[in-house]
Amino acid sequence: MGDLVGWILLGLVAGAIARKVIPGEEKGGCLLTIVLGIIGAVVGGWIGRNVGFLPPDPNPGDWLPSLGSVVTATVGAMIVLLLWKWLRK
Template structure:
């Protein structure tokens, strides 16, 4: 459960980064970007752990690793791009 909450918090930042990287006007605003970022980070984290890209966290680790940040950002970018594609 702690990993899930961590991915949600990381998703807030990943959504902001993904929004800056993917150009274009977002009609949903900041709230939609944050929600899509959270979904993308959770999805990216789940895929990263299941394919073995991300190791299990130690209980004392509270800072995300570089791999976690990259996985969350890529996941958020994918979800944001799919959202834009579906809205067209």
């Protein structure tokens, strides 16, 4: 249960930061921000592990994300948000 809470919190934070950084108006609410942030966290985590920025095996007992996880999740959320905007055009 703690992991789920951690993913939701990380998704909310990453999605909110990505929305503030990427210009333009989005009409989606908090739920869309969380979903895009969680997808971005998965994308960013995959990228972060493959380039060596994140450890290959995170500690599954930690539900509070690390700073590296927040950074990679935010970058991933920005990528997902840009793709979302591009696909909606």
